[in-house]
Amino acid sequence: MPSESEVHLLDHERTYHVFNMLVRWSMVLLGTTILVLTLWFATPAGFLGAAVAGLVAFGLGYWFVIRHEAHQPLDLWVVGR
Numbered sequence: 001m002p003s004e005s006e007v008h009l010l011d012h013e014r015t016y017h018v019f020n021m022l023v024r025w026s027m028v029l030l031g032t033t034i035l036v037l038t039l040w041f042a043t044p045a046g047f048l049g050a051a052v053a054g055l056v057a058f059g060l061g062y063w064f065v066i067r068h069e070a071h072q073p074l075d076l077w078v079v080g081r
Contacts, residue, residue, distance in 0.1 A: 024066050027061075028058065028062060028065055031061060032057050032058045033054075035050075035054055035057050036053070036054035037050075038050075039053055
């Protein structure tokens with residue numbers, strides 16, 4: 001049975017993980033939104049070009065920013081963490 005300090009540490013780790021994921025999703029969505037709106041309204045790319053570039057940017061953002069963190073175990077005592 002884990003001690004009280006270990007339980008608090010695990011709760012803190014879970015809270016930090018949720019906050020970290022929220023920040024990562026916010027970065028990817030905000031960056032994609034800025035890219036799409038800039039291409040749509042400030043360049044001759046138009047809506048279709050902006051949508052395609054936005055999908056590519058979102059996919060790359062998900063692959064490099066979000067996917068890595070999603071596979072980290074929350075339990076501090078798991079071997080290989």
